[in-house]
Amino acid sequence: MICLFSKAQVKKYNYSEESRVYQQVADITISTNSDGIKKLSDLYSESPLIIAFVYTRCIGICNPFLAELSQNISLSGTDAKQHYKVLVLSFDTSDRVEDMNKLAARFNFENNKHWIFATTQQADILNKSVGFNPIWDGSRMQFDHEALLVGINQYGYVVKKLTGLRNPDDISLLLRELNGVFVASYQLPGNNSLLSCFTYNPATGERKISLGLLLLIAPFVFSLVIVFIMAIIMNRRLKNTAVPHHYAGT
Amino acid sequence: MNNILKLKKITSAWILAILLLFVLAISFGITMRFNQANDIKLSPVTFYSLMTTHGVTMVGIWVVAGMMAVNYLLSRYVKVSNGLNLFAMALTVIGVVMLWLTTFVGHYHTGWTFLYPLPFYTAWEKWATPVFLLSLGVLGIGWFVWSVGMLWQILKRYSLPQAFAWQHFKKGHTVETPPFILITTVTLVGVIACLLTAVLLLILYFAEYFSKGTFTNDALLMKNLTYFFGHTIINEALYLGVATLYELLPEVSGRPKFKMTWYVAVAWNCTLLFVLTAFFHHLYMDFAQPQSFQIIGQVASYFASLPSASVTAFSVIVLIYKNPVKWSLTNLLFVVGVAGWLIGGIGAVIDATISNNFVLHNTLWVPAHFHTYNAMGNVLFSLAFFNWAAKDFQGIASPLRYDKTKIFWLMVGGFGFVLMFYIGGAYSIPRRYAEYPNEFTNAKLLASAGAWFAIIYLWAIIVILFNIVMKCIKMFSVSE
Numbered sequence: 001m002i003c004l005f006s007k008a009q010v011k012k013y014n015y016s017e018e019s020r021v022y023q024q025v026a027d028i029t030i031s032t033n034s035d036g037i038k039k040l041s042d043l044y045s046e047s048p049l050i051i052a053f054v055y056t057r058c059i060g061i062c063n064p065f066l067a068e069l070s071q072n073i074s075l076s077g078t079d080a081k082q083h084y085k086v087l088v089l090s091f092d093t094s095d096r097v098e099d100m101n102k103l104a105a106r107f108n109f110e111n112n113k114h115w116i117f118a119t120t121q122q123a124d125i126l127n128k129s130v131g132f133n134p135i136w137d138g139s140r141m142q143f144d145h146e147a148l149l150v151g152i153n154q155y156g157y158v159v160k161k162l163t164g165l166r167n168p169d170d171i172s173l174l175l176r177e178l179n180g181v182f183v184a185s186y187q188l189p190g191n192n193s194l195l196s197c198f199t200y201n202p203a204t205g206e207r208k209i210s211l212g213l214l215l216l217i218a219p220f221v222f223s224l225v226i227v228f229i230m231a232i233i234m235n236r237r238l239k240n241t242a243v244p245h246h247y248a249g250t
Numbered sequence: 251m252n253n254i255l256k257l258k259k260i261t262s263a264w265i266l267a268i269l270l271l272f273v274l275a276i277s278f279g280i281t282m283r284f285n286q287a288n289d290i291k292l293s294p295v296t297f298y299s300l301m302t303t304h305g306v307t308m309v310g311i312w313v314v315a316g317m318m319a320v321n322y323l324l325s326r327y328v329k330v331s332n333g334l335n336l337f338a339m340a341l342t343v344i345g346v347v348m349l350w351l352t353t354f355v356g357h358y359h360t361g362w363t364f365l366y367p368l369p370f371y372t373a374w375e376k377w378a379t380p381v382f383l384l385s386l387g388v389l390g391i392g393w394f395v396w397s398v399g400m401l402w403q404i405l406k407r408y409s410l411p412q413a414f415a416w417q418h419f420k421k422g423h424t425v426e427t428p429p430f431i432l433i434t435t436v437t438l439v440g441v442i443a444c445l446l447t448a449v450l451l452l453i454l455y456f457a458e459y460f461s462k463g464t465f466t467n468d469a470l471l472m473k474n475l476t477y478f479f480g481h482t483i484i485n486e487a488l489y490l491g492v493a494t495l496y497e498l499l500p501e502v503s504g505r506p507k508f509k510m511t512w513y514v515a516v517a518w519n520c521t522l523l524f525v526l527t528a529f530f531h532h533l534y535m536d537f538a539q540p541q542s543f544q545i546i547g548q549v550a551s552y553f554a555s556l557p558s559a560s561v562t563a564f565s566v567i568v569l570i571y572k573n574p575v576k577w578s579l580t581n582l583l584f585v586v587g588v589a590g591w592l593i594g595g596i597g598a599v600i601d602a603t604i605s606n607n608f609v610l611h612n613t614l615w616v617p618a619h620f621h622t623y624n625a626m627g628n629v630l631f632s633l634a635f636f637n638w639a640a641k642d643f644q645g646i647a648s649p650l651r652y653d654k655t656k657i658f659w660l661m662v663g664g665f666g667f668v669l670m671f672y673i674g675g676a677y678s679i680p681r682r683y684a685e686y687p688n689e690f691t692n693a694k695l696l697a698s699a700g701a702w703f704a705i706i707y708l709w710a711i712i713v714i715l716f717n718i719v720m721k722c723i724k725m726f727s728v729s730e
């Protein structure tokens with residue numbers, strides 16, 4: 001039930017951390033609180049960029065999302081912190097730069113060179129290029145949206161997306177990946193994937209051999225069985241006679 | 251028509267089909283290299299469709315070349331089935347036609363390794379994925395039945411321990427197993443194991459394909475299975491070539507036949523076990539794979555190649571060193587082939603060493619080493635067999651004139667072509683790039699030089715093939 005429910009949610013809101021990854025981000029125009037009007041490429045060509053999608057009228061996730069993000073970045077490893085900028089971008093076209101300035105002030109980020117607060121009139125184009133799909137709810141006068149971080153590398157490609165409030169480790173991995181450090185990732189087995197080679201217990205860290213591994217050995221065992229069966233059948237005919245080294249054919 | 255004549259005719263048909271596909275597949279390779287050099291402009295889809303066709307076709311034709319050569323020579327020791335031979339040929343033709351349809355009409359382009367989950371990310375006609383998988387199934391069934399058939403015939407004459415030459419482990423045995431029989435047995439068991447793996451792999455692919463999302467495969471298992479199949483089959487193809495070398499090289503050189511010794515028996519029995527686990531070296535970068543498997547991968551890579559290669563090289567050196575050898579195109583091809591196998595093998599062992607793999611993984615070093623032991627190793631073993639067989643069909647020896655010149659140009663073209671890959675690998679240029687970004691400053695130049703060397707190789711091959719093709723065509727007009 002829970003699985004079906006979450007599947008349906010994903011379908012409705014169409015959010016996925018995989019969509020648009022390794023695709024080029026749209027080079028939109030933004031109005032920043034510190035440097036006036038800029039192209040997005042002006043920012044990401046200087047250093048890798050994390051875009052945090054918020055809007056100032058938001059009474060939901062936006063504020064906890066930003067609070068958590070600023071805390072997690074400060075908690076992440078020092079080496080990863082060197083090279084990045086966070087662009088807090090309003091996807092609500094009715095937001096003004098002054099509104100974003102107030103938001104920056106609330107988090108004490110007005111003079112922090114790593115943090116930029118901005119608005120844009122081209123939110124739709126940007127949203128499409130990174131696979132962000134906020135839905136306007138007219139009754140609540142609010143956007144229905146996920147808390148989304150998008151990591152953009154220096155060439156303008158979406159490198160990683162993180163949905164929801166994430167822990168310092170995830171943020172650290174995002175920063176590292178943006179800085180070109182190799183970050184291992186692997187498809188996680190879902191409920192519908194049987195036959196994995198190993199099972200892993202996150203609580204104990206224990207790894208156990210699983211059904212999939214048997215499948216890996218099966219062909220060799222099976223071919224030996226075929227050979228042995230043939231040998232047994234043939235053995236009855238052979239009387240261990242010396243084999244002459246002769247030519248039977250050509 | 252008597253059985254021997256039938257066998258000769260079927261073998262001629264195989265040789266003609268293989269050579270036609272070989273020349274076409276080399277042309278695809280040259281086209282790819284010119285594209286990488288930026289000398290011509292292909293769309294990425296065309297490049298990767300060509301790469302997929304080239305890879306699967308090359309692997310396929312040299313597997314069947316080895317099988318049909320071994321089948322032909324087996325007829326010296328045991329009765330072989332022409333029916334199975336024809337059955338395998340029919341399924342091979344159907345499989346190849348299906349495969350080429352998927353890549354050229356359906357634009358299927360996952361590369362020959364079709365790594366999971368790539369076949370499901372359809373950037374091509376929807377029908378191409380199932381038809382590609384089916385084409386592998388058709389090829390696999392034909393070769394599986396044929397391999398089992400050959401093994402059946404061997405076991406009819408030799409007991410299991412004799413077929414594996416186990417009596418040679420101790421002194422005082424009365425029965426001698428010819429090296430050809432041992433290597434063929436060991437190799438056919440390996441071929442059967444990896445074809446069964448392919449069957450399993452296809453079942454898992456189709457299970458996911460038809461499950462409509464209710465079943466997904468485990469990526470790690472699929473990668474293991476894919477390389478169990480892919481890595482092993484291409485290695486076994488090489489060993490089939492080596493089996494023909496053991497059988498024919500002394501004979502065409504006018505030297506006594508190779509004798510079975512304890513060390514040859516040990517080396518090839520080891521090869522059976524180790525070649526089936528060496529594929530783990532393809533998964534060094536998969537951190538989800540336990541460390542113990544990575545270590546097995548490295549150790550097995552050494553033991554799969556070193557004993558068999560060193561024993562063969564030693565035997566060949568003993569055969570020709572300071573001995574009167576009747577040189578012909580056949581034994582020249584065999585000897586150069588052994589050199590190619592050894593050079594490629596050393597390249598492979600370097601790459602299969604975990605610490606080196608961190609640098610060389612997925613660079614041009616990979617195509618460098620496997621092209622060396624294929625294009626300059628196994629292919630030459632098979633060409634040697636073709637040349638010998640064409641003569642054997644009609645009992646007419648080709649004159650030795652120009653043979654050394656042909657071999658010289660073949661070596662210039664072949665080793666020059668792979669050298670460009672090796673240098674690229676040493677510069678960390680990645681493999682499977684349709685176009686190289688400017689950051690790889692030498693890549694385009696190396697690709698262009700590689701393509702020109704490959705043209706020399708192709709030219710030498712065509713010159714060598716001419717005689718063989720003529721004799722094979724004539725074979726069809728021979729009646730009892």
Ligand code: HEM
Pocket residue numbers: 276278279280282283301302304305306308309312360361362363617621624625629667680681682683704707708
């Ligand atoms: C002179 C003849 C040949 C030429 C010009 C040629 C060329 C090429 C090129 C350019 C590639 C792509 C390299 C890359 O990764 O960037 C390639 C891949 C490959 N070649 Fe060849 N090749 C030749 C002979 C052979 C032979 C004899 C074999 C026999 C097995 C072979 C098997 C393969 C395979 C399996 C691949 C990998 C395809 C993939 O990655 O999906 N090639 N070849």
